[in-house]
Structure formats: C-alpha cells, structure tokens
Amino acid sequence: MNYYNSGLKLLITSIITLVVTFSVSAQNKVNKNFAPSTDKHWALTIFGGWGNYFGDLTPSRSPFSTQWNMKGGSFGTALEKRLTHRFSVRAEASWTRINGDDAQTAEIGSFEYNRNLHFRNDLFQLSGLVQIDILPHTGHFSQRRLVSPYVVTGATLLFHTPEGMTTMQYGNTWVDLRPLGTEGQGKQNTRPLYGTSALAIPFGIGANFKINERLDLGVEWMARFTSTDYLDDVSRSYVGDVHFGNNQVAAAMADRSRESVAVLTGQPRVVPDQRFSPGDKRGSNNTNDGYSTVSFRLKYILSKNKAPKDLSWLHKSNETYIPMSMSRSKRSKKSSSRNNSEFSKYKDRYSIQNLAINTEGSEKSPNFYYGGIIYATDRNDRKHFNKRSRKSYYNLYYAPLHDLYRNEQTRPVNIDTTFLSKFHHHSAFQINDEQVIATMYSADLPNTEVAQHKLFLMDILGENVWKESKELPFNNEHYSISEPTFSKDGNLMYFVSDMDGGYGGTDIYISYLYKGQWTYPINAGPVVNSEGDEVSPFIHQDGTLYFASDGHDGMGGLDVYECIMKDGQPFDIANLGEPINSEYDDYGLILNTVKRVGYFTSNRLGGKGGNDIYQLNVKEINVSRLLTDDHKNLFVVEEMKLKGKVISKDTKSPLAKIMVSLKNKETKALVTKRTDNNGYFEFNISNESNYEIFPSAFGYKRMKATEISTVGIFGVGEIDQTLVIEPLEKKVKLYGKVTNKETGEVLRNIELVIISPNEEQNLYVKSDNEGNYKLEIDKNKRYFFFVEEDGFEKKNYAIPDLSKFRTVKTMKYNIKLAPKK
Structure with a gap:
C-alpha cells in the first residue's frame, strides 16, 4: 500500500470511529444532563521510546512496516487537559531521531542497494492532539479505569535537518545535506532548497494503565504523515557531478553508488557495473515521507480537585441497621451527655407503626405527593434489577395516603421518570402542581458506594409520569447536592451538601430565590451543623425546620431534631x-x-429489612405546634360533630335527600350522606383536621367545596355549617338548520310546530332565508315537533331529552325532512 492510500484509509477509519462513538453515546443516553460528571483535571506526562521512518529509503511506505535496525530514540513531555468523559486535549513537545540506510535494508543487486543512500534526521516536534477514549471516564480522576484504551489525532509542527556521513576521504563526519542541494536544489535555474519545517498529521492508538491514584503508565503507537518528501533528502532524480562544479562533497553525497564500503557499518559492498546518469531515478516524489513512534508514557495528574466524599448513609444501596458498637468509621457522634430520661420524656406523645409498603429491601426518603407519598426503594420489581449483582437500583414509588392510614397492603405505583437504568433515584420533592425536584446519583452497580448526588427539575407530565427539564445550578462535579426542601412560598430552599467549608461531613445549606435565580448557598450555621453528618432537612409549612444528625447529642446513629426558629x-x-x-x-x-x-425512615431492629418507612402519630401537641415544647398547654385529638343544612340559593329553603360529601384533606378519606327530610346533615369529625364539604343534586350546579378547619380547636363538641346550592338554568336555547333529507338542500320559511304533552299551547317557529331556526324551551320538559309542508312526509319528530344534560345551556338540533315518495 502506498502512503496516500494508507493515510486516507486511516483518516476514514478515524472519522468512522468518532461517528460511532458519538452515536453509541447518544443512543445510550436519555438526556445528556444525566450523564455522570467528569473531573476535568490537568496531567503532566513524560515519555520515551523510539521512532521509525518510512519513505524512499524503506522497502515499504507503510507506517506498519518497521525497520528495527533503523530505529532511533524518541522522548518528550506533554501537558494534558481532560474535557469530557471521552475527550482530552494535550500539548506535546518532543524529539525523535529517524534513520535510513540502503546498505542495511536493501537486497544485493536491487536498485536501492546500488543507490547506497543513507541519512539521519533529528525531528523537533510541537503537537496539539485530541485524545478520544474508547471507554468513557466518569467521576473523579481517582475513579478512572484500570485500563483506558484510546485513539489520538491532531496536528504537528516539526523542524528537521537531514544529515549524511561522508567517506574517509572527507573525514568520516556527519554533514547537513540540505545546503548541499543533492538533487540540484538551490542552484540557478533549478528548484529552491526545501524548508526545514513541515506539518504532519498524526494518528495513533494507546492505552493507559492505572498505577495509583495519580500515576498512569501508558504505551502509545503513533504514525505521522508529513507535508514534505525530504525527511530523507531523497525525492527525485540524479543531476550528475557536473552540476556541482567544484563542490566535491556535494557531488559525493548526491551519488554514493561507487562507494565500496558502507560508511555506517564499515562493511564492504558490491559496486554496481553501471553508474547512475543525470535524469535517472534517485527517489519518488509521488508520496511524502512519514515516521512512526512507539513511546512509554508516565503520566502524573496535577489536579487539586478532591475526590467526592462519601455522604455517609446517602450512598449506601443496601443499608442495614448499624448499632453503636458497629458505627461508621467516619462517625463523629458525640457521646451523649444526657441520661435516658431526657430522650424518653416525649414518648407518650407519639406512637409509630411499620407500614405495609415496606419490603425485604430498603424503603426511604418519603415526601408528600398528590394525596400520597413518593419514596425510594430498591425492592425487586424485576424492572430495575441487575442480574449480575443480584441487586436492584433505587426507584421512586407512589402510595396513596388513605391506604397508608389504614396500613393496608397495597401495590405501590412506580414513577416513570425515563431516567437511565444505571441511576439511583434518591428522593423527590414536589414544589408545585407541575414540577418536582429529584435527587439522583449514578453507579456502575447498585451495590457500589458512589457519589455525586445531583438535583434535577422535573416536569410532571401525568400523575406518575415525569420528564427531566434541567439541572439545578448548584450541581457540581466536585461535591454532591442532595435532599432539597422548600418553604411554603417556594422562595427558600434547604439542602444537603459535602462542599468544602462546612463544619463536618455533610452540612445543611440555605438558598433564596431572588429575581428568578437561586442565591449562592449559605451554610445553615453551627446551631444546625456539627462535626458529624446533617441530612434530610424538611421545612414544615409553619416554617419549622426538621433534620437528622449524628453529630449532636443523641441516642445513637442519626437522630431527628426539631429546630426552633427565631x-x-x-x-x-x-x-x-x-x-x-x-x-x-x-x-x-x-x-x-x-x-x-x-x-420517617429507620433501620432499627424489628423492621422488614434494610431501611423501613414508619408512620408517626402525634397524640398530644402543644398549642405552639412544636413537638418538643414543654408539657404545658398540650391537647389531644377529640371527636366532634359537624352539623348543618343545605338550602337552595333561589328559594332559601332546605333541600331534602341531597347528597353531601365530606373529605378529610389529611387522610383523603371521603364520606357521603344524604340530608334528611328537613334538609339537615350530620358528620362525625375530629379536631386537628382540615376538611372539604360539598353538596350535589340533580338539577343543581356542582358547587365549589367549602373548606372547614378544626386545627387548634379543643373543648368544642359541635360545629355548624350551612351549605348553599344553586339550581341549574331551566331554559335551553335550541337551534339548527332545516334541510331536505335526501338532497341536503336548505329549506326556507318552513313552519315548525313544537308541542309538549299536557301543554295547552304549541310553539311555532319558521326557518329563515338560510334555513336556520332557533327558540327557547324548558329543559325539564319533553318536546316533539311536526311539519305540515307540501311535498314532505307528515310525521312527528322527537327532540332529545335535555334533562339528561345537567349543565347544558344551548343545544344544536338539525331537522331533516323526508320528501314524499
């Protein structure tokens, strides 16, 4: 294969490789925002090896044809910058020596052997290269693969001066060949001297092998296709001794066929019978020269970027209970200075129960969502199961509150987020009816400890279908952002992060929404944060902050705290x-x-496996609404009565046998009753609840629900409530066209007689010049119409029963008259 075909094929192969790489990457990703982040680090490389030339003085012009006895040294240094999970760029400065010698590589009697040319060339190279990793690198530099194969290309500027060794007659010394003009260059009326600089296009392959956190040992083969044919000082034809005049050295270096000794080896050689003449072939200028290098590379990563920290329990895929004797190695929990009575003083206020939704896997991170809760679980649902590890990824599920209150075994619904399968869904928080913020993190396997929690704003396409919208601006490749919670007005956000500058492992941070942008995170301070881990913040609607910590005085592991705000x-x-x-x-x-x-979530003994979700029932609460206030002003949940009546808006009179529905906004429980003969109703309710009540009846409008709150009420046994219901409109505007049933022709001035059973008076209406008619009728009555028109059948037509349509105010009814046969 010649140089041109070889370079072209290699170029095409490289382009195809790039296209396939991008196509596979795009095919495997649902959205680029969910690709794991890559640490964009710098690295310094030193390398050494050898170079081989291919050109006029080699049997083959292929870069894969190597003359081992002609290899020269090569060394250099490179500065590398990783840009993405597949792409790096590097700047290189290097030196390579290439050699060629017909006497050592050609067969006796061949044209090359008879020619007897040789050279050496020291190449100084400045290169800008792009490295494309075959296997993607994600995460921190310390998490890179043990073996990383790659391809590389770019551009090289090289500087060169070919040299040749003279015979003993001229001192057995190396001389620069370019100034001698061995093929007639630089002489009057001939070609100019060739340049000492050239461009080259490199293509190569290599692999890096990880030694430790910062060191890689690599090997790389690279071919460079140059823009010059004079790396070897050979390109065209002989010009003859006469051309050189008195310059005997130039003449001797131009034609070496008469030498009886190979000057580089000192070995005798066979001198050909016939000498080369002016115009005879000396080389071939059909293709340019090139060279290849093999280098062994030692790379040191310069980055100061710290590895993502282990966010304590956040990154454990299969949590099991951790007693104090087996606490985490990084646990900074203070030994409690309180006795047991301090932690048991509120126990009579609460009761807890393990929920039926828990499984042998782990369930965690509940949050309210559309009349229920969403939570993360690694339950084996077969849809998100990794057969190799025999573990499941965490995914989000929905369970309705009314099932949780009854603690019934239900089948939770999986939230369809269209995320990549190799992502854990850690938690989600609904910020409005249209959007949620989800915490995600990636893992090669579900049971590996991973990092890089990130927040994503998701659009709610349906009740259990979400679509990614965008990343939050806090996401960072050097630390994790997790577990957001928002104030009632949506302008204040708390979240968890292990960013630098905190008090301990993970801290709670605050951000404010200002002119549509979230402010730079502010540490919540030493009242909340400690030397340990603070996690899982929750802002109640009344502004109170709840969170968990293993760094404050507590009972062991992570404890839940109530933060009093001022x-x-x-x-x-x-x-x-x-x-x-x-x-x-x-x-x-x-x-x-x-x-x-x-x-809340707990991995305490007695659960169903791993983490379980527990329901907390608060039996007594202080009027301050703090769960940890003193024991004064406590009140309990009490049974109450809700009584009232339903009256008509137009007559102000009570309505009997009207349906009345009462919905508990907390439990979503719905109870429906009818009013008695006097229009009265009665429900059993309790204080500390919010309700919605609404009546419904045939012939009346569907009224907006009336909200009733019993929060904070105690010592009251009965609440009265009057409900007003508005009757529907009784009149309906009937309109349409009168046409010929067979031809579709509009019929003008047709008189329609509208009759209603048991009515003494008929209604009359005529179609206008466009065949249209309209009139107003009572929707609660049945009507018929008949037509006495010459040429058409005389028959009665029934108008639809409009009483079936409760809210209709207009009705279109086209009349088609059948012609007489």
Missing part, C-alpha cells in the same frame, strides 16, 4: 427522643399540615 434563623435544636429516635439511624421526617401524622 426571626427566620435557627435558634436552638431539640432531640425528638423516643420512639421516633433509637440507637440506629432515624432520619427523613416529614409532617402533615397539622403535625398530627408524619413519616
């Missing part, structure tokens, strides 16, 4: 104590509007 800032914290907290990990508490029911 002027919108954390003022003091209080441990919620038993039975919410235990000596194991308890975290992720959320509370409903009235703080009577909540949900």
Whole structure:
C-alpha cells in the first residue's frame, strides 16, 4: 500500500470511529444532563521510546512496516487537559531521531542497494492532539479505569535537518545535506532548497494503565504523515557531478553508488557495473515521507480537585441497621451527655407503626405527593434489577395516603421518570402542581458506594409520569447536592451538601430565590451543623425546620431534631427522643399540615429489612405546634360533630335527600350522606383536621367545596355549617338548520310546530332565508315537533331529552325532512 492510500484509509477509519462513538453515546443516553460528571483535571506526562521512518529509503511506505535496525530514540513531555468523559486535549513537545540506510535494508543487486543512500534526521516536534477514549471516564480522576484504551489525532509542527556521513576521504563526519542541494536544489535555474519545517498529521492508538491514584503508565503507537518528501533528502532524480562544479562533497553525497564500503557499518559492498546518469531515478516524489513512534508514557495528574466524599448513609444501596458498637468509621457522634430520661420524656406523645409498603429491601426518603407519598426503594420489581449483582437500583414509588392510614397492603405505583437504568433515584420533592425536584446519583452497580448526588427539575407530565427539564445550578462535579426542601412560598430552599467549608461531613445549606435565580448557598450555621453528618432537612409549612444528625447529642446513629426558629434563623435544636429516635439511624421526617401524622425512615431492629418507612402519630401537641415544647398547654385529638343544612340559593329553603360529601384533606378519606327530610346533615369529625364539604343534586350546579378547619380547636363538641346550592338554568336555547333529507338542500320559511304533552299551547317557529331556526324551551320538559309542508312526509319528530344534560345551556338540533315518495 502506498502512503496516500494508507493515510486516507486511516483518516476514514478515524472519522468512522468518532461517528460511532458519538452515536453509541447518544443512543445510550436519555438526556445528556444525566450523564455522570467528569473531573476535568490537568496531567503532566513524560515519555520515551523510539521512532521509525518510512519513505524512499524503506522497502515499504507503510507506517506498519518497521525497520528495527533503523530505529532511533524518541522522548518528550506533554501537558494534558481532560474535557469530557471521552475527550482530552494535550500539548506535546518532543524529539525523535529517524534513520535510513540502503546498505542495511536493501537486497544485493536491487536498485536501492546500488543507490547506497543513507541519512539521519533529528525531528523537533510541537503537537496539539485530541485524545478520544474508547471507554468513557466518569467521576473523579481517582475513579478512572484500570485500563483506558484510546485513539489520538491532531496536528504537528516539526523542524528537521537531514544529515549524511561522508567517506574517509572527507573525514568520516556527519554533514547537513540540505545546503548541499543533492538533487540540484538551490542552484540557478533549478528548484529552491526545501524548508526545514513541515506539518504532519498524526494518528495513533494507546492505552493507559492505572498505577495509583495519580500515576498512569501508558504505551502509545503513533504514525505521522508529513507535508514534505525530504525527511530523507531523497525525492527525485540524479543531476550528475557536473552540476556541482567544484563542490566535491556535494557531488559525493548526491551519488554514493561507487562507494565500496558502507560508511555506517564499515562493511564492504558490491559496486554496481553501471553508474547512475543525470535524469535517472534517485527517489519518488509521488508520496511524502512519514515516521512512526512507539513511546512509554508516565503520566502524573496535577489536579487539586478532591475526590467526592462519601455522604455517609446517602450512598449506601443496601443499608442495614448499624448499632453503636458497629458505627461508621467516619462517625463523629458525640457521646451523649444526657441520661435516658431526657430522650424518653416525649414518648407518650407519639406512637409509630411499620407500614405495609415496606419490603425485604430498603424503603426511604418519603415526601408528600398528590394525596400520597413518593419514596425510594430498591425492592425487586424485576424492572430495575441487575442480574449480575443480584441487586436492584433505587426507584421512586407512589402510595396513596388513605391506604397508608389504614396500613393496608397495597401495590405501590412506580414513577416513570425515563431516567437511565444505571441511576439511583434518591428522593423527590414536589414544589408545585407541575414540577418536582429529584435527587439522583449514578453507579456502575447498585451495590457500589458512589457519589455525586445531583438535583434535577422535573416536569410532571401525568400523575406518575415525569420528564427531566434541567439541572439545578448548584450541581457540581466536585461535591454532591442532595435532599432539597422548600418553604411554603417556594422562595427558600434547604439542602444537603459535602462542599468544602462546612463544619463536618455533610452540612445543611440555605438558598433564596431572588429575581428568578437561586442565591449562592449559605451554610445553615453551627446551631444546625456539627462535626458529624446533617441530612434530610424538611421545612414544615409553619416554617419549622426538621433534620437528622449524628453529630449532636443523641441516642445513637442519626437522630431527628426539631429546630426552633427565631426571626427566620435557627435558634436552638431539640432531640425528638423516643420512639421516633433509637440507637440506629432515624432520619427523613416529614409532617402533615397539622403535625398530627408524619413519616420517617429507620433501620432499627424489628423492621422488614434494610431501611423501613414508619408512620408517626402525634397524640398530644402543644398549642405552639412544636413537638418538643414543654408539657404545658398540650391537647389531644377529640371527636366532634359537624352539623348543618343545605338550602337552595333561589328559594332559601332546605333541600331534602341531597347528597353531601365530606373529605378529610389529611387522610383523603371521603364520606357521603344524604340530608334528611328537613334538609339537615350530620358528620362525625375530629379536631386537628382540615376538611372539604360539598353538596350535589340533580338539577343543581356542582358547587365549589367549602373548606372547614378544626386545627387548634379543643373543648368544642359541635360545629355548624350551612351549605348553599344553586339550581341549574331551566331554559335551553335550541337551534339548527332545516334541510331536505335526501338532497341536503336548505329549506326556507318552513313552519315548525313544537308541542309538549299536557301543554295547552304549541310553539311555532319558521326557518329563515338560510334555513336556520332557533327558540327557547324548558329543559325539564319533553318536546316533539311536526311539519305540515307540501311535498314532505307528515310525521312527528322527537327532540332529545335535555334533562339528561345537567349543565347544558344551548343545544344544536338539525331537522331533516323526508320528501314524499
């Protein structure tokens, strides 16, 4: 294969490789935002090896044809910058020596042997290269693969001066060949001297082998196709001794066929019978020269970027309970300075229960969502199961509240997020009716400890169907952002991060929404954060912050705390104590509007496996609405009566046998009753609840629900409520066209007689010049019409029963008259 075909094929192969790489990458990704982040680090490389030339003085012009006895040294240095999970760029400065000698590589009697040319050339190279990794690299540089194969290309600027060794007659010394003009260059009326610089296009392959966190040992083969045919000082034809005049050295270096000794080896050679003449072939200028290098490379990563920290329990895919004797190695929990009575003083206020939705896997991170909760679980649903590891990825599921309150075994619904399968879904928080924010993190296998939690804003396409919209601006490739919670007005966000500058492992941070942008995160401060891990913040609608920590005085593992706020800032914290907290990990508490029911995660003994979600029932609460306030002003949930009547808006009179529905906004429980003969109703309710009540009846409008709150009410046994219901409109505007049934022709001035049974008076109407008619009728009556028109059948037509349409105000009814046969 000649140089041109070889280079062209290699170029085409490289282009195809790039296209396939991008296509596969795009095919495997649902959205580029969900690709794991890559640490964009710098690296310094030193390398050494050898170079081989291919051109006029080699049997083959292929870069794959290597003359081992003609190899020269090569060394250099490179500065590399990783840009993406597949692409790196590097700047190189290097030196390579190439050699050629017909006496050592050609067969006796061949044209090349008779020619007897040789050279050496020291190449100084400056290169800009693009490296494309075959296997993607994601995460921190310390998490790179053990073996990383790649292809590389780019551009090279090289500087060169070919040299040849003279015979003993001229001192056995190396001389620059370019100034001699061995093929007539530089002489009057001939070609100019060739340049000492040239461009080259490199193509190569290589692989890096990880030695330790910062060192790689690599090997690389690269071919460079140059823009010059004079790396070897050979390209065209002989010009003859006469051309050189008195310059005997130039003449001797131009034609060496008469030498009886190969000057580089000192070995005798066979001198050909016939000498080359002017115009005879000396080389071939059909293709340019090139060279290849093999280098062994030692790369040191310069980056100061720290590896993502292990966010304590956040990155464990299969949590099991961790007693204090087996606590985490990084646990910074202080030994408690309180006795057991301090943690048990609230236990009579609460009761907890393990929920039926829990499985042998792990369930965690509940949050309220559309009349239920969403939570993360690695339950084996076969849809997100990894057969090799025998583990499942965490995915989000939905369970309705009314099933949770009854603690019935239900089949939770998987949230369809269209994420990549190799992503854990850690948690999600609904910020409005159209959007949620989800926490995700990636893993090669579900049971590996991973990092890089990220937040994504998701659009709610349907009740259980989400679509990614965009990343939050806090996401960073050097630390994790996780578990957001928002204030009631949506302008304040708390979240968890292990970014630098915190008090311990993971801290809670605050950001404010200002002019549509989130402000730079602010650490929540030493009242909340400690030397340990603070996780799972939750802002209640009343502004109180709840979170979990293993760095404050507690019972063991992660404990749940209530943060007392003052002027919108954390003022003091209080441990919620038993039975919410235990000596194991308890975290992720959320509370409903009235703080009577909540949900939290725990890996305590007695669960169904791993982490379980527990329901918290608050039996007593202080008027301050703090769960940890003193024992004064406590009140309990009491039974009450809701009584009232339903009256008609137009007559102001009570309506009997009207359906009345009462919905508990907390439990989503719905109860329906009818009013008695006097229009009265009665429901059993309780304080500390929010309700919606609405009546419904045939012939009346569907009324907007009336909201009733019993929150904070105690010592009251009965509440009265009057409901007003508005009757529907009784009149309907009937309109349409009168046409010939067979021809479709519009019929003008046709008189229609509208009759209603038991009515003494008929209604008359005529079609206009466009065949249209219209009139107003009572929707609660049945009507017929007949037509007495010459040429058409005389028959009665029934108008549809409009009483079936409760809210209709107009009705289109086209009349088609049948001609007489």
